Amino acid sequence: MTALIETLVENREMVQPNHANMLEVAHGGNVMKWMDEVGAMSAMRFAGETCVTVRVDRMNFERPIPVGDTAYITAYVYDAGTSSVRVRLVTEREDLRTREREKTTESYFVYVAIDENNDPTSVPELTVNSEEGTRLRDEALEGATGCR
Known part of the structure; x- marks a missing residue:
């Protein structure tokens, strides 16, 4: 069994001119x-196996991230099936100078754990054993x- 809070992964990407439209x-x-990369890290941390993306339930772009700001990405596993792993992802725009953040993007990805033959393999049971884990799962x- 793996606790939800153990699957929490946070990462930053600096938005450079070559990343921009x-x-x-x-x-x-x-x-x-x-x-997708941060979500896969969270799914693999949970499963203890390689995980591949099988579905993006939705991708909501609420506001842009300007060049020079960072994309602050948070991912965690909130549900799991036999071999599937559901991950919530939230991206925030972060100004490193002021530390100001605001949500820009939210999505729900589904990954499948695979073995060395690229066949689906089982994942552990997800547990929620903290107030923070409960809050994250509820959110x-x-x-x-509507994504299921």
Whole structure:
């Protein structure tokens, strides 16, 4: 069994000009790629196995991330099946000079754990054993309504 809080992964990506579109903000495809990578890290941390993306339930871009700011990405496992792992991902725009953050993107990814033959393999049971874990799981389940 793996506790939800143990699956929490946070990462930053500095938005450089080569990550931007013609409006000088992060290209949505780059944000999605960064989120997928951080989500996979969370899923693998949970499963103890290689995990591959099988579905993106939705991708909501609420505001842009300008060049020079960072994309601050948080991911955690909030549910698991036999071989599938559901991960909530939230990206915030962060100004490193002021430490100001605001949510820019939210999504729910599904990964599948695979073995050395690339076949689906079982994952452990997810446990929630802290107030913070309960809060995170409740937020994810509330936001994921309609994604199943």
